[in-house]
Amino acid sequence: MIPNPYRSLHCNAITAAHVGQLVTLSGWVHSARDHGGVIFVDLRDREGLTQVVFRPEENAEVAARSQELRDEDVLQITGRVERRLTGTENPKLATGEVEVVVTELLVLNRAEVLPFQLDRELSNEDLRMKYRYLDLRRERMSRNIRQRHRITNAARNFLDEQGFVEVETPVLSNPTPEGARDFLVPARLSPGKFFALPQAPQQYKQLLMVAGLERYFQIARCFRDEDLRADRQPEFTQIDIEASFVTQPDILNLVEGLLAAMFKAGRGVDIPTPFLRMTYQEAMDRFGSDKPDTRYGLEITDMADVFAQSGFKIFRSTLEGGGVVRAINAKGFAGITTGQMIRLNDIAIQAGMKVKQLAFIKVERDAQGNLEYKSPLWKFFEPSEREALIAKLNVEENDLVFFYAGSWQEACDILGRVRCEIAQMQALTEGSTALNFLWVVDFPLLAYSPEEQSWVAVHHPFTRPKAEDLPLLEAGEYGKVRAEAYDVVLNGYELGGGSIRIHESDLQARMFSVLGISPEEQQVKFSHILEAFRFGAPPHGGLALGLDRIAMLVAGEQSIREVIAFPKNNKACDLMTDSPTTVDFRQLRELYVQSTYKEKRREEAASAETAVNPPADS
RNA sequence: GGAGCGGUAGUUCAGUCGGUUAGAACGCCAGCCUGUCACGUUGGAGGUCGCGGGUUCGAGCCCCGUCCGCUCCGCCA
Numbered sequence: 219m220i221p222n223p224y225r226s227l228h229c230n231a232i233t234a235a236h237v238g239q240l241v242t243l244s245g246w247v248h249s250a251r252d253h254g255g256v257i258f259v260d261l262r263d264r265e266g267l268t269q270v271v272f273r274p275e276e277n278a279e280v281a282a283r284s285q286e287l288r289d290e291d292v293l294q295i296t297g298r299v300e301r302r303l304t305g306t307e308n309p310k311l312a313t314g315e316v317e318v319v320v321t322e323l324l325v326l327n328r329a330e331v332l333p334f335q336l337d338r339e340l341s342n343e344d345l346r347m348k349y350r351y352l353d354l355r356r357e358r359m360s361r362n363i364r365q366r367h368r369i370t371n372a373a374r375n376f377l378d379e380q381g382f383v384e385v386e387t388p389v390l391s392n393p394t395p396e397g398a399r400d401f402l403v404p405a406r407l408s409p410g411k412f413f414a415l416p417q418a419p420q421q422y423k424q425l426l427m428v429a430g431l432e433r434y435f436q437i438a439r440c441f442r443d444e445d446l447r448a449d450r451q452p453e454f455t456q457i458d459i460e461a462s463f464v465t466q467p468d469i470l471n472l473v474e475g476l477l478a479a480m481f482k483a484g485r486g487v488d489i490p491t492p493f494l495r496m497t498y499q500e501a502m503d504r505f506g507s508d509k510p511d512t513r514y515g516l517e518i519t520d521m522a523d524v525f526a527q528s529g530f531k532i533f534r535s536t537l538e539g540g541g542v543v544r545a546i547n548a549k550g551f552a553g554i555t556t557g558q559m560i561r562l563n564d565i566a567i568q569a570g571m572k573v574k575q576l577a578f579i580k581v582e583r584d585a586q587g588n589l590e591y592k593s594p595l596w597k598f599f600e601p602s603e604r605e606a607l608i609a610k611l612n613v614e615e616n617d618l619v620f621f622y623a624g625s626w627q628e629a630c631d632i633l634g635r636v637r638c639e640i641a642q643m644q645a646l647t648e649g650s651t652a653l654n655f656l657w658v659v660d661f662p663l664l665a666y667s668p669e670e671q672s673w674v675a676v677h678h679p680f681t682r683p684k685a686e687d688l689p690l691l692e693a694g695e696y697g698k699v700r701a702e703a704y705d706v707v708l709n710g711y712e713l714g715g716g717s718i719r720i721h722e723s724d725l726q727a728r729m730f731s732v733l734g735i736s737p738e739e740q741q742v743k744f745s746h747i748l749e750a751f752r753f754g755a756p757p758h759g760g761l762a763l764g765l766d767r768i769a770m771l772v773a774g775e776q777s778i779r780e781v782i783a784f785p786k787n788n789k790a791c792d793l794m795t796d797s798p799t800t801v802d803f804r805q806l807r808e809l810y811v812q813s814t815y816k817e818k819r820r821e822e823a824a825s826a827e828t829a830v831n832p833p834a835d836s
Numbered sequence: 837g838g839a840g841c842g843g844u845a846g847u848u849c850a851g852u853c854g855g856u857u858a859g860a861a862c863g864c865c866a867g868c869c870u871g872u873c874a875c876g877u878u879g880g881a882g883g884u885c886g887c888g889g890g891u892u893c894g895a896g897c898c899c900c901g902u903c904c905g906c907u908c909c910g911c912c913a
Contacts, residue, residue, distance in 0.1 A: 255870030289863090306871055314873090334847050335863060337874075341848070344905060417913085444912045445837095568839085568909060587900065678913045733913095740886035777906095788906065 224294055230266025232313050236299040241266060241318060244294045244326070246355075249337075250287045257284045261263065261293060261318075264360065267311060269302075270295055270318045280323045281727045283670040290329035290336075296322040298538055300809045343779075347793040350784055362781045366486050366769040370437060372483030373457050375763075376476050382459065383523055387422035389415060389439070395735065395743055396679065398442035401452070404809035415441035418762060421747055423460040424719055425682060427758040428750045432462045448777040449711065459716070460760030466702055466718055469761055470495070470657055473706060473714070477655065477768075484772035487653070491704070494656040501658050503647045506634020508661070511710030514646040516637045518544050518629070521621070524606045530598040536623040543623045545632055547611040551582045551618040562620075562636055570628050571636040576636070577621040581613055589615060638710070647709070653771075655708050660684070663691075663701040664732065672734040677703045680747075681717040682759070696732060702759070713768055716761025723751035766793055 221227075224244040234239065245263035259273040270754040272284035287293070297320040308314035333349055334340050336356050346353040353359055362484055375382070393400045393414035400414035416422075419438050426434045438458045446452065457476075459684040461469070481489050494512075501510050504517045521543045526532040533543045548554075554562075566576050579593035591604075599607070611619055620636060622629050641647065663683050664673045673696050675681060682702040683691050690699045702718035718724045730740045740748065769781035786792055806812060 249873075249875095251875050253870055253872065253875075254868070256872080257870090258872050258875085260873070267873095271871085273870080275870090303871065306873090308873055310873050311873080331846075331864060338848070338862070342843095342905085345847085394913080398911085420913095442912060445910085447912085448907070450912070564839090565909095675913050681913090789904095 223568060225263075228265035229261055229268040230312055232268050232299055232316055232318065234301060234315050236467065237301050237316060240296065240321075241299055242294065242296045243270070243318065245292070246329075247287050247291045247293060247492070249289065250284075251717055252285055252694065257281065257287075259284065259293075261285060261295065264443075266313065268313045268316075268318060269308070269311070270297060270320050272320050272323070276319055277321055280320060283323055283325075284320070287325075288329065288331070290332060291325060292327040292329070294324040294326055295320045309706065313669065335451065343787070344793055347785075347787060350794050353476070355781065359780070361781060362769070362773045362775065365773055366765075366781050369480045369484040369772060370765065371767055372479045373476060374437070376479040377435045377457075377459070380433070380475075382435040382461075383431055384436055385426060385431070385434050387416070387419040387426075387436060387438070391416050391422075392743075395739075396675065398444050400444050401441045402787055404811045406809050409810045417442050418456060419458050420680065422680060423458060423760060424747065424755075424758065425459055425750055427462045427721075428715070428755045430462075430756075432756075434458075434460045434760075438762075446786065446788055446790060448779075449628075451766065451785055453786075454778070455765040456714075456761070456762040457765050458762045460758060461659050462756040462758040464718075464757075464759055466659070466704060466759070469716060469718075469759055470704065473761055473763070474655075476763075477706070477713070480768060481653070481772060484769070489653060491654065494654075496656055496658055497660040497752060498658055498662065498700075499660065502630045502634075506630040506632070506637060507710075508658050508705065509707045509710055509712045510640070510658075511638065511647070512656060513652045513709055514641050516548060516640055516646075518546055518547055518633045518637065519608070519611055521545050521607070524603055524610055528598075528603055530595060530603075533623050534622075541624050542626050542629045543621065544620045544629045544633055545607075545611055546637055546640070547613060547621055548618040548620065548644070549614075550616045551640065551644060552582050552616045554580075554618055554643075562639055564637050565635050566622075566632045569632045571622070571632050572624065572780045576632075577623075579613070579617075579619040579621075581615055581617045581619075583615055595621075595659070603752040653708060655706065657704055657706055659704045660700045661703040661705070662697065663703075664696045670734075673732055675729075675733060677701055677715065677717050679733055679735075680719045680726070682720050683729075691728075691732070706761075708771055711767055712764070713771075714761055714763035716759065718757070718759035721751060721755040721757050723748050723755075726751055738782060 221242075224242070226242045227236075229243055229245055240759070243261055243263070245261045248260040248262035248267055250260075251258040255274055258274070259270050260267050261270050272281040274281040282519055297318040299316055300319050302308075302317050304316060314344065324766050326659060332352055334342075334345060334352070334354065340346060354363065376609050377384075390403060391414040393402065393412065394417060400417065403413040403415065405411045405413055405615075416438075418440050419436060423434055423436070436458045439453055439594060440456050441453050441596055443452060444450070459469075459472070461472075471492070474489075474493055477556045496818045498508055501508055503520065504510070505512070505619050521533075522537055525543050526537055536543055563571075565573055575594075577593075577595050579591050582592060584590045596604070607613065607619075611617075613619060620633070622623055622632050626630075662676050663681060665676050666672075667674045673773060682701055684700045687699045687759075690696075703715065704717065705715035706713045726744075727737075727740060730744065731737075735743075764780060766778040770778045773781055784792060784794065791797065
């Protein structure tokens with residue numbers, strides 16, 4: 219820091235070594251303690267706290283003025299560093315051995331009483347957002363924002379060292395036919411036409427590969443006009459990466475190094491690499507999710523061998539019809555409450571369960587001390603099945619086993635959701651500092667969408683089919699084709715994903731056709747990329763990481779709003795600036811745009827009525 | 837679009853079976869206090885119980901509607 223008239227040091231930097239020196243500090247009144255004679259003020263700047271002391275015998279005029287100081291006033295003080303009186307050192311403070319005896323006081327700005335106290339947590343998120351600039355003054359927020367900077371910086375440095383070149387791609391670009399809803403921007407100079415804000419710089423970064431850049435990255439703002447969540451904002455930041463002449467393992471290794479560098483910079487931890495790698499099929503079979511949280515067990519077990527010949531008709535017929543019978547053993551959860559049981563069933567129904575209740579077995583000891591298998595289906599099982607089931611699921615006293623019989627997809631969806639909920643009920647991740655990174659690979663290339671009555675890309679239309687599955691694509695067995703696609707997952711959160719791309723024009727055109735995009739539409743929307751691929755496009759691939767989520771997990775926060783300086787609320791509004799806002803007619807006219815929205819008149823009508831008929835009493 | 841939880845002092849919250857003047861802590865204001873650091877101490881101010889309607893002798897509490905916030909589902913290639 220270069221000293222200037224405002225300060226010679228930051229508030230955290232004063233030590234016993236400065237005793238006797240004259241220093242100047244600037245900052246905020248963190249707390250003021252008036253003892254009638256002597257007055258203490260904890261002065262805070264972004265680096266820390268120092269106690270400054272006002273004594274009447276040192277400077278009566280300054281001491282008198284110091285009595286007027288209130289929390290969050292902005293001060294500049296000059297004073298002499300002194301060792302604190304013996305017995306009054308404060309070990310909780312980095313600067314607790316010393317204090318500054320003030321000789322000059324300049325009040326740079328007064329602060330009114332704040333709408334909330336900075337030294338207490340507050341639950342009112344509207345208020346935090348309305349006064350976000352005050353919320354950000356709080357230590358937790360300031361720590362998060364600065365930690366995010368370190369993480370971003372580490373990513374930039376790491377990628378730079380690996381030969382990646384940062385390139386800015388346009389924010390004003392074209393709408394995308396698939397995927398999330400776009401934010402649109404009217405194009406004044408092309409009347410009647412629109413830009414869209416990018417959901418990702420996907421096509422541009424692939425074109426940079428055609429351009430021969432070979433290694434690109436960008437800390438890119440992306441936009442998606444979809445509903446929000448604790449881990450989803452309409453504008454968010456991706457670390458976007460693309461490289462040429464690379465294979466899938468190259469990308470995975472690179473990203474492991476990158477994440478290790480980011481977590482080292484952000485949290486000081488060393489992440490072991492390589493990460494666990496798991497196929498999509500395995501993730502779904504074992505965890506019912508393509509972003510499994512492996513900090514706890516509760517794995518899904520396939521029960522086909524146990525029930526293939528079962529006398530219990532529902533299980534046997536499901537298996538004979540090509541379905542699955544699967545189970546989760548919730549160890550030690552026989553004490554589940556009725557409320558919890560209802561909640562699990564609700565979740566299962568929401569996830570697509572066709573019946574009203576999850577089948578279960580509850581294992582408890584009865585009054586005689588015998589193990590009792592409380593279950594609506596126990597009586598249907600042969601002794602041999604019971605034995606096999608107990609052995610396969612390692613069923614013991616106090617366990618609670620859930621079953622689902624149905625299609626593979628249903629079993630994954632339902633048991634996957636139930637698994638997460640049980641873990642939450644049992645507080646299995648409480649206090650855990652585990653960082654369970656893993657890769658999910660071999661995603662399916664395509665999925666059938668009943669709503670759109672067509673095949674859609676699971677990842678995106680530029681994803682490369684696995685070479686060995688190309689015959690399946692040609693044979694029209696779209697559901698069986700696997701992609702050169704991969705997601706990186708941490709503790710049940712998808713941190714990012716990517717793929718090796720298609721670089722051949724004809725394969726890309728074939729892919730568009732499979733997705734139901736006609737040759738004419740391909741020409742209109744994708745001619746630039748199809749054409750580019752005819753001029754010597756190198757094999758390439760890449761990935762994008764969600765920087766906000768990473769920053770959230772590094773900070774140990776539950777919401778990405780805690781690591782974004784000015785986030786939007788649930789309804790995508792900024793309560794501080796009251797954005798979005800209406801614009802006047804002239805502004806719209808210039809853009810050749812007109813709103814079709816009709817404001818609801820109810821409020822007006824209601825207020826008019828109360829004006830005509832005021833309350834009768836009083 | 838759907839479900840759940842919440843909305844009481846500036847803030848965080850309590851408020852019993854529907855029953856007297858709606859409480860506490862912190863903060864705020866004023867006084868006292870020369871070694872505190874969550875200073876202490878004395879006193880004081882501060883409430884449209886989100887809003888509207890209903891039930892009732894009586895509503896913060898019950899019912900209906902509505903607004904706002906958060907969480908989740910749908911959605912997010």
